[in-house]
Amino acid sequence: MKRRAVLAALSAAAAAGVLGSLVFLAIAWQTEIPAMAPPKLADFDAATIHRGAALVAIGDCVVCHTAERGPAFAGGRALETPFGTLYATNITPDQRTGIGNWSAAAFRRAMRDGVSRDGEHLYPALPYEHFTRVTDADLDAIYAFLMTRGPVLQKTPENRLIPPLGFRPLLAGWKLLFLHEDPVLPVTGQSDEWNRGRYLVEGFGHCGGCHTPRNIAGGEERGKPFAGGIAEGWDAPPLNAANRTAHPWTVDAVYRYLRTGMDAEHGIANGPMGPVAHGLSGAPDDDVRSIAVYVASLLERDGPKAGSLPPVDREVEATREHPEGAALFAGACATCHGPGAPMMAQGRPSLSFVSALQADHPRNAVQAVVNGLPAAQAGRTALMPPFGDSLTSSQIGQITAYLRSRYSERQPWTALEDSVEEALNAKEQP
Amino acid sequence: MTIILNVNGAERRIDAEPATPLLYALRNDLGLNGAKYGCGLGQCGACTVQLDGKAVFSCLLPVAALEGRRITTVEGLGTLDKPGVLQQAFETEQAAQCGYCIAGMIMRAQALLDRNPSPTETDIRAHMQPNLCRCGTHMRILRAVRRAADMMSGKLAILESGQ
Numbered sequence: 001m002k003r004r005a006v007l008a009a010l011s012a013a014a015a016a017g018v019l020g021s022l023v024f025l026a027i028a029w030q031t032e033i034p035a036m037a038p039p040k041l042a043d044f045d046a047a048t049i050h051r052g053a054a055l056v057a058i059g060d061c062v063v064c065h066t067a068e069r070g071p072a073f074a075g076g077r078a079l080e081t082p083f084g085t086l087y088a089t090n091i092t093p094d095q096r097t098g099i100g101n102w103s104a105a106a107f108r109r110a111m112r113d114g115v116s117r118d119g120e121h122l123y124p125a126l127p128y129e130h131f132t133r134v135t136d137a138d139l140d141a142i143y144a145f146l147m148t149r150g151p152v153l154q155k156t157p158e159n160r161l162i163p164p165l166g167f168r169p170l171l172a173g174w175k176l177l178f179l180h181e182d183p184v185l186p187v188t189g190q191s192d193e194w195n196r197g198r199y200l201v202e203g204f205g206h207c208g209g210c211h212t213p214r215n216i217a218g219g220e221e222r223g224k225p226f227a228g229g230i231a232e233g234w235d236a237p238p239l240n241a242a243n244r245t246a247h248p249w250t251v252d253a254v255y256r257y258l259r260t261g262m263d264a265e266h267g268i269a270n271g272p273m274g275p276v277a278h279g280l281s282g283a284p285d286d287d288v289r290s291i292a293v294y295v296a297s298l299l300e301r302d303g304p305k306a307g308s309l310p311p312v313d314r315e316v317e318a319t320r321e322h323p324e325g326a327a328l329f330a331g332a333c334a335t336c337h338g339p340g341a342p343m344m345a346q347g348r349p350s351l352s353f354v355s356a357l358q359a360d361h362p363r364n365a366v367q368a369v370v371n372g373l374p375a376a377q378a379g380r381t382a383l384m385p386p387f388g389d390s391l392t393s394s395q396i397g398q399i400t401a402y403l404r405s406r407y408s409e410r411q412p413w414t415a416l417e418d419s420v421e422e423a424l425n426a427k428e429q430p
Numbered sequence: 431m432t433i434i435l436n437v438n439g440a441e442r443r444i445d446a447e448p449a450t451p452l453l454y455a456l457r458n459d460l461g462l463n464g465a466k467y468g469c470g471l472g473q474c475g476a477c478t479v480q481l482d483g484k485a486v487f488s489c490l491l492p493v494a495a496l497e498g499r500r501i502t503t504v505e506g507l508g509t510l511d512k513p514g515v516l517q518q519a520f521e522t523e524q525a526a527q528c529g530y531c532i533a534g535m536i537m538r539a540q541a542l543l544d545r546n547p548s549p550t551e552t553d554i555r556a557h558m559q560p561n562l563c564r565c566g567t568h569m570r571i572l573r574a575v576r577r578a579a580d581m582m583s584g585k586l587a588i589l590e591s592g593q
Contacts, residue, residue: 069552069556324494327448327449327492327494328449328492328494328495330448330449330492331448331449331450331451331490331491331492331493331494331495332490332491332492332495333490334449335470335471335489335490336471343471375559375560383473384472385471385472385473385487385490385560387490389481389484389485389486390481390484390486390487390490390491390495391495392495395495
């Protein structure tokens with residue numbers, strides 16, 4: 001009797017397993033969309049291509065889809081993730097190595113469902129969970145822009161992922177859990193500008209890709225939109241009332257920051273945000289203004305008015321608390337950041353207004369000391385030399401602790417040593 | 431305060447404020463005038479020296495940070511009678527016009543060649559990027575670094591006593 005019950009349970013379990021696998025295979029299975037001859041320039045009207053160009057600047061496709069010093073959109077840039085290294089693909093209209101033989105339908109499916117033309121699942125490094133919110137017309141405009149660029153023959157390197165994540169059908173399971181399709185519908189009572197900004201931020205701009213925390217499986221945590229995340233070793237600060245800056249973010253401040261990469265009351269876009277600001281410097285002005293209207297509404301909080309705060313400068317206390325840091329600051333930093341330095345007369349942010357020094361975590365402040373503001377971004381905003389090669393980890397820790405103490409009224413950082421080690425180790429990676 | 435610096439393999443004792451930039455100590459206290467003062471802001475590279483093998487701006491390097499660390503200046507690479515490989519290559523390619531940036535250029539290039547004796551053109555350009563030349567001899571400078579790399583890897587002869 002007992003044996004029979006066990007057998008029955010086992011066969012039921014086996015049947016359920018087989019059924020489950022079949023259901024999973026049915027979901028995981030995606031058909032190939034036939035290859036087609038590449039479209040010609042004459043197939044698109046100029047206005048559509050221009051609209052696509054504007055969207056591509058806002059979505060900043062070029063940042064991920066271009067290797068360092070490589071041809072634009074030809075892919076090959078490595079993206080380090082907790083699951084291994086992914087390489088961005090070639091999205092130029094090359095027929096062999098790019099998307100030259102993709103139809104508009106294949107492009108839309110890739111963008112919304114994360115499925116390649118040949119039916120393979122794409123990794124969510126392509127933020128398709130945001131692109132589900134982009135309208136057909138906008139996806140077609142993006143397609144028109146990409147398909148009218150010059151084709152570049154460049155094969156994408158193989159991804160290097162922790163087994164078994166190289167097995168792409170598994171991504172169907174990921175999508176079941178994390179690929180939510182909810183369109184961004186206009187909110188009545190909000191301005192057209194706000195609604196336009198929301199559509200761009202939540203959709204093709206995919207700001208949540210970095211600014212929303214991710215769970216252990218790499219999915220965005222839906223319950224915590226814009227609560228802040230980590231991208232490539234940098235903090236993507238929360239885009240809500242928890243954002244700790246000396247001055248509040250106004251529409252004008254967000255606009256200046258996004259458009260020029262710098263706002264004197266908040267600081268300079270650095271790390272992965274640098275290229276985002278650079279992309280937006282070439283986007284349509286009213287779109288950037290709309291994004292600023294929406295983002296500023298997320299960041300709204302009670303507090304001091306913009307421009308109302310005197311700079312914090314606790315020089316005496318900070319020097320007493322961190323004498324080594326003070327001496328290092330005097331020799332390494334004060335020529336630019338000290339009172340009366342020429343740079344300060346050029347409208348650059350005072351250190352007491354720099355968001356990174358007010359943040360809960362020291363990560364971005366440490367990154368700025370270790371890597372500076374790289375020259376690749378320098379023509380756009382400002383240049384800061386890196387100190388990761390000239391100062392030791394303990395010296396970088398002393399300087400950063402001194403900066404926190406001198407230019408903010410917040411608690412000392414606790415995770416400072418770990419952050420310094422992390423930033424220095426990342427810098428040594430090829 | 432008294433600070434001991436390890437410069438070009440020798441221990442040198444100087445008396446200076448802890449925040450004094452290394453560049454001032456090299457030029458004013460130790461008479462090593464190879465490294466130049468360009469901008470004083472870490473933006474031009476004329477003051478570049480090697481610190482534990484890496485190329486750094488000596489104008490933004492307080493001497494208090496340097497205990498136990500190894501400093502190399504252009505004077506440490508060779509002499510007039512016996513120039514080092516990079517110095518020979520810069521002479522051969524006539525890479526200097528006014529010469530103000532050259533010591534910094536050589537020290538940055540040395541840091542690359544120490545780490546990677548056979549760099550590609552892309553490696554050289556990316557690595558030399560922080561150093562500026564106002565005369566516009568960048569192409570000769572790049573050729574000189576290429577030549578030095580080829581001399582080190584045996585493709586070109588290294589001269590025993592300079593030109």
